[in-house]
Amino acid sequence: MEGSLKIIMLEKEKQFLTGHEIVIKACLDAEADVMYGYPITPTCEILSGWSNIGKQYLQTEDEIAAGFAVCGAVLAGKKAFTASAGPGHILLQDAFSMAEAMRLPFVMVIGQRGGPSSGTVIYSQQEVTLACYGGNGEGYRLVYSPSNAKELYELTRQAFNDAWHYRFPAVLLTDGYLLKTKSVFNLAEITKMVNIPAHALVPEDKVVHWPNIYTLEEELNEEINETKKDFSAISEEISKAESYKTDGIEYLVIAHGIVGAVAKMAVDELREKNIKVGLFRPITLRPFSKKQLDDLFVKNNIKNVVVVESSFGQLARIVRDELAPEIDATFTYIQKPGLGIEVEEIVEFMKKLKI
Amino acid sequence: MAENLAKFCAGCGYPITLMMLNKTLEKLDLQKRAVLGLDIGCALLAWNFLPINTFQTHHGRVAPTMMGFKRARNNSICFALVGDGGAYAIGLQSLIHAAKRDEPITVIVANNTVYGMTGGQTAPTTLCGQVTPTSPKGNIEEPFHGPEMLKGVIKDGAFLARTAVNEPKQLQEFLQKAIETQQAGHFSLVEVLSFCPTNWKTNGVDTINKLNGLKDIFELGIL
Numbered sequence: 001m002e003g004s005l006k007i008i009m010l011e012k013e014k015q016f017l018t019g020h021e022i023v024i025k026a027c028l029d030a031e032a033d034v035m036y037g038y039p040i041t042p043t044c045e046i047l048s049g050w051s052n053i054g055k056q057y058l059q060t061e062d063e064i065a066a067g068f069a070v071c072g073a074v075l076a077g078k079k080a081f082t083a084s085a086g087p088g089h090i091l092l093q094d095a096f097s098m099a100e101a102m103r104l105p106f107v108m109v110i111g112q113r114g115g116p117s118s119g120t121v122i123y124s125q126q127e128v129t130l131a132c133y134g135g136n137g138e139g140y141r142l143v144y145s146p147s148n149a150k151e152l153y154e155l156t157r158q159a160f161n162d163a164w165h166y167r168f169p170a171v172l173l174t175d176g177y178l179l180k181t182k183s184v185f186n187l188a189e190i191t192k193m194v195n196i197p198a199h200a201l202v203p204e205d206k207v208v209h210w211p212n213i214y215t216l217e218e219e220l221n222e223e224i225n226e227t228k229k230d231f232s233a234i235s236e237e238i239s240k241a242e243s244y245k246t247d248g249i250e251y252l253v254i255a256h257g258i259v260g261a262v263a264k265m266a267v268d269e270l271r272e273k274n275i276k277v278g279l280f281r282p283i284t285l286r287p288f289s290k291k292q293l294d295d296l297f298v299k300n301n302i303k304n305v306v307v308v309e310s311s312f313g314q315l316a317r318i319v320r321d322e323l324a325p326e327i328d329a330t331f332t333y334i335q336k337p338g339l340g341i342e343v344e345e346i347v348e349f350m351k352k353l354k355i
Numbered sequence: 356m357a358e359n360l361a362k363f364c365a366g367c368g369y370p371i372t373l374m375m376l377n378k379t380l381e382k383l384d385l386q387k388r389a390v391l392g393l394d395i396g397c398a399l400l401a402w403n404f405l406p407i408n409t410f411q412t413h414h415g416r417v418a419p420t421m422m423g424f425k426r427a428r429n430n431s432i433c434f435a436l437v438g439d440g441g442a443y444a445i446g447l448q449s450l451i452h453a454a455k456r457d458e459p460i461t462v463i464v465a466n467n468t469v470y471g472m473t474g475g476q477t478a479p480t481t482l483c484g485q486v487t488p489t490s491p492k493g494n495i496e497e498p499f500h501g502p503e504m505l506k507g508v509i510k511d512g513a514f515l516a517r518t519a520v521n522e523p524k525q526l527q528e529f530l531q532k533a534i535e536t537q538q539a540g541h542f543s544l545v546e547v548l549s550f551c552p553t554n555w556k557t558n559g560v561d562t563i564n565k566l567n568g569l570k571d572i573f574e575l576g577i578l
Binding site: 034056058060062064065066068069070071075076077078080094095202203204209213 | 387392399406412416419426427428431448449451
């Protein structure tokens with residue numbers, strides 16, 4: 001690990017890196033100051049990697065302490081983050097809901113593993129609901145779902161930038177397959193990004209009195225309405241999705257993360273067989289690119305929507321919820337909780353659907 | 356002096372501890388560098404009480420939050436104000452590890468033997484036989500001695516002490532020592548025996564008598 005991290009530090013254009021190393025590189029390039037974390041598969045290598053590069057870090061007694069230490073650090077004006085998975089992700093929701101309420105630019109990297117409970121340790125897409133809506137009350141957060149190594153890097157950078165620019169906590173939602181896979185990472189292909197600097201939320205030059213609990217119900221109601229307004233105002237600007245080969249389609253596949261990458265290959269294959277299918281791949285799960293999805297239905301006569309995911313419909317629930325109610329769509333699903341999904345499965349499913 | 360009127364119950368011990376903290380900070384000219392983190396429980400009511408930076412956190416979570424703050428801003432003087440439940444029940448894991456790692460923060464624990472904000476339920480510090488809404492037949496356990504327990508994990512230079520709200524001179528002395536300990540880069544905790552007439556259901560005289568009685572069970576002084 002240490003040897004390859006030395007490579008990360010060099011600005012070589014092409015490198016052969018694991019997803020963990022790419023995340024660490026992105027956090028470094030985002031000018032993150034400190035990481036607090038607790039070892040849990042499949043994100044251990046982010047903590048151990050970060051611990052070996054001379055930056056501030058601490059392995060805490062649990063994910064709860066890691067989360068609240070991140071809160072403390074961002075209150076003092078440092079870019080701080082954590083990385084976790086599964087049961088650790090649950091514990092982090094405690095601190096993350098404080099970050100939602102206080103609008104703290106808290107960044108966490110989640111490597112989804114199978115559930116419920118300790119489940120399996122490498123892969124699933126079963127932490128979508130928790131990542132998007134895991135707080136108590138109705139807080140607002142940003143959730144990014146990368147589909148490949150390049151996006152893993154870019155969206156980690158984006159998560160820090162959006163969190164500090166708009167002051168919403170942010171989740172980089174990935175999985176152990178993407179984190180543990182080694183691939184060619186080409187810096188020349190990366191979109192250039194200017195860092196949004198951190199600033200102290202509890203300033204040194206004046207006194208702040210900052211409540212996080214309200215005596216009156218009206219006060220809380222006003223506060224969360226304000227937050228909703230702020231979130232809605234930036235939603236269109238920062239929501240991101242890829243519409244792939246979606247001209248003149250009859251079928252629409254919806255998938256995110258690495259299943260999105262697989263679905264893209266399936267679409268290529270199906271197009272060669274003259275099946276009119278395209279892909280909608282949400283890159284941000286919150287906010288969701290609602291308009292971009294609705295427009296696909298306005299422009300096309302879509303007979304069937306196929307939502308493909310490694311869970312029992314966590315993405316599908318978001319899609320059905322976000323889709324404009326006047327759009328009458330028929331939904332079909334490929335749901336394989338905790339299992340990887342291959343190109344051939346999607347291709348075969350679509351062929352049968354067409355018949 | 357206090358920035359805003361106290362929102363604590365009449366006869367609460369918290370404002371005494373807070374006023375002593377403020378006085379000590381004034382004396383040491385550290386108000387501008389002071390940051391007060393509040394646990395959830397009665398401590399949260401102090402959110403705008405003192406003329407120093409103050410924010411609320413979650414129940415049991417003020418110690419790790421202030422650890423994160425202090426590590427991010429070394430020259431700040433960080434306080435974690437927490438009740439006996441927040442410190443020794445829900446937040447104990449973090450408290451032990453903060454002490455073990457010798458985090459340079461000052462934890463101030465109000466020990467009134469009950470969960471005040473939620474109606475006087477049993478706390479880790481509740482006396483054996485004490486009747487509370489969750490121990491209607493009397494608590495069957497012996498009370499937890501926080502500073503004594505931490506004594507086994509702290510490093511040289513750390514400061515652990517216990518005083519009471521009706522020992523203002525000692526309270527101020529211990530708070531000053533705790534701050535100096537933090538400035539020297541070590542962990543400090545001051546447990547303050549406090550009163551809660553609302554949940555104790557005591558009048559003035561009985562409140563003081565009960566508090567003084569606690570001193571026989573929770574020994575005052577530096578550990």
